Amino acid sequence: MSKRLSSWLALVLCLGVPAVAAAQAPTDDLASAPRIPQAEFKTLLSDGTILAIDVRDHQSYINGHIPGAVSMPLETLASHVAELKAAKKPIVAYCA
Numbered sequence: 001m002s003k004r005l006s007s008w009l010a011l012v013l014c015l016g017v018p019a020v021a022a023a024q025a026p027t028d029d030l031a032s033a034p035r036i037p038q039a040e041f042k043t044l045l046s047d048g049t050i051l052a053i054d055v056r057d058h059q060s061y062i063n064g065h066i067p068g069a070v071s072m073p074l075e076t077l078a079s080h081v082a083e084l085k086a087a088k089k090p091i092v093a094y095c096a
Helices: 003-012 019-024 038-046 058-063 074-086
Strands: 051-054 091-094
16 A cells, blocks of 8 residues: 555544545644544535545444445555545545
């Protein structure tokens, strides 16, 4: 995985929205990642404004995930780059 992609993922793993803005200036400082309240996250997800991806392994996703989130295990993200770029909306990744 490239350093730029891993830096970008570090930002969005904190539920940072907008992830698109964060991806423009990757950093390793998670404290600077934008944050939103859970209620706002739920609204953005339900109205399709954001794409939520669950980067845990597929079995963890099956055992329970945020409704509406897409399973993209971390080790497979490189194969999903085109799909993620095509989303043309902020992406929120989570792993817990």
